[in-house]
Amino acid sequence: MYGNAKTASARAPVTVPHLLGMKARGEKIVALTAYDASFATQLDNAGIDVALVGDSLGMVVQGQSSTLPVTLDEMVYHTAAVARGLHLALLIADLPFMSYRNPDAAAISSARLLAQGGAAMVKLEGAGHVLEVIRYLDEREVPVCAHLGLTPQSVHKLGGYRVQGKGKSEAERLLADAVAVEQAGADLLVLECVPAALAKRITDALRIPVIGIGAGVDCDGQILVLYDMLGITPGKRPRFSKDFLLQNGTIETALKAYAKAVRAGEFPASEHSF
Numbered sequence: 001m002y003g004n005a006k007t008a009s010a011r012a013p014v015t016v017p018h019l020l021g022m023k024a025r026g027e028k029i030v031a032l033t034a035y036d037a038s039f040a041t042q043l044d045n046a047g048i049d050v051a052l053v054g055d056s057l058g059m060v061v062q063g064q065s066s067t068l069p070v071t072l073d074e075m076v077y078h079t080a081a082v083a084r085g086l087h088l089a090l091l092i093a094d095l096p097f098m099s100y101r102n103p104d105a106a107a108i109s110s111a112r113l114l115a116q117g118g119a120a121m122v123k124l125e126g127a128g129h130v131l132e133v134i135r136y137l138d139e140r141e142v143p144v145c146a147h148l149g150l151t152p153q154s155v156h157k158l159g160g161y162r163v164q165g166k167g168k169s170e171a172e173r174l175l176a177d178a179v180a181v182e183q184a185g186a187d188l189l190v191l192e193c194v195p196a197a198l199a200k201r202i203t204d205a206l207r208i209p210v211i212g213i214g215a216g217v218d219c220d221g222q223i224l225v226l227y228d229m230l231g232i233t234p235g236k237r238p239r240f241s242k243d244f245l246l247q248n249g250t251i252e253t254a255l256k257a258y259a260k261a262v263r264a265g266e267f268p269a270s271e272h273s274f
């Protein structure tokens with residue numbers, strides 16, 4: 001049977017070494033975003049492995065048009081709320097825009113997310129100068145999730161929310177960045193909106209687990225924005241998302257159906273991939 005699908009009471013909390021073991025054993029990692037305590041408990045009850053307090057909360061909770069306005073105070077607030085409802089899934093919190101602009105800022109920001117927010121890991125976007133930040137945090141025992149491909153905090157440079165790594169040189173660059181973040185000490189990598197074939201190459205090249213969103217079925221795990229997979233995000237939803245509430249009727253069964261589909265390699269299908 002799949003790794004973490006036992007009843008909540010029988011399961012042990014998910015840890016960083018546990019996720020590495022899951023990759024080694026070929027068990028898919030199931031992740032979702034969460035922004036409050038009530039949904040956090042729903043995630044735990046459904047056997048979700050990883051909960052991310054994403055800065056996507058700026059868009060789906062606050063109604064902003066990008067993730068850039070989200071502040072560290074807001075991330076700490078939501079992370080602490082999620083932590084109160086979460087006892088099993090590994091809790092990751094996004095470092096918001098500019099909160100990791102240099103190693104010192106990143107350490108101060110991460111300390112707040114871990115100490116006040118109760119997160120077990122922080123997530124940051126990009127490579128380049130961010131490699132030095134990852135190294136600095138890793139040396140200070142802060143678990144780090146890297147995030148490459150479509151990095152929403154770079155929306156103004158990218159020119160929109162578009163698939164990344166399409167050309168040959170862009171693909172090689174992305175693979176090199178992925179190897180570099182692992183080398184710098186990242187414990188996990190989120191790969192967003194990249195062609196499925198490239199995501200598979202990157203996943204095969206890395207020792208650390210790769211969690212995909214719009215990155216095809218061959219990643220070590222999947223993540224979606226919770227409100228997208230419950231069909232409650234207003235307006236246009238990304239093509240890679242799927243409404244699991246529609247066919248399942250309750251939030252509990254929708255979350256369980258998502259977890260089951262990811263573990264069976266049935267989500268994402270080709271229509272959710274690039």
Ligand SMILES: Nc1nc(=O)c2c([nH]1)NC[C@@H]1CN(c3ccc(C(=O)N[C@@H](CCC(=O)O)C(=O)O)cc3)CN21
Nearest residue numbers: 056059060067152161162163225228233237238239240
């Ligand atoms: N509700 C929500 N879901 C998300 O997945 C999400 C957020 N918000 N906010 C932060 C970022 C922004 N993301 C996005 C937003 C839009 C697309 C999008 O519309 N993509 C096009 C593909 C464009 C192309 O083909 O290049 C799509 O049709 O899905 C993708 C990622 C992912 N993240």
Ligand SMILES: CC(C)C(=O)C(=O)O
Nearest residue numbers: 033054055056094190
């Ligand atoms: C979509 C995920 C990976 C994210 O970064 C967020 O929710 O902010």
Ligand SMILES: [Mg+2]
Nearest residue numbers: 054055056094
């Ligand atoms: Mg984010």
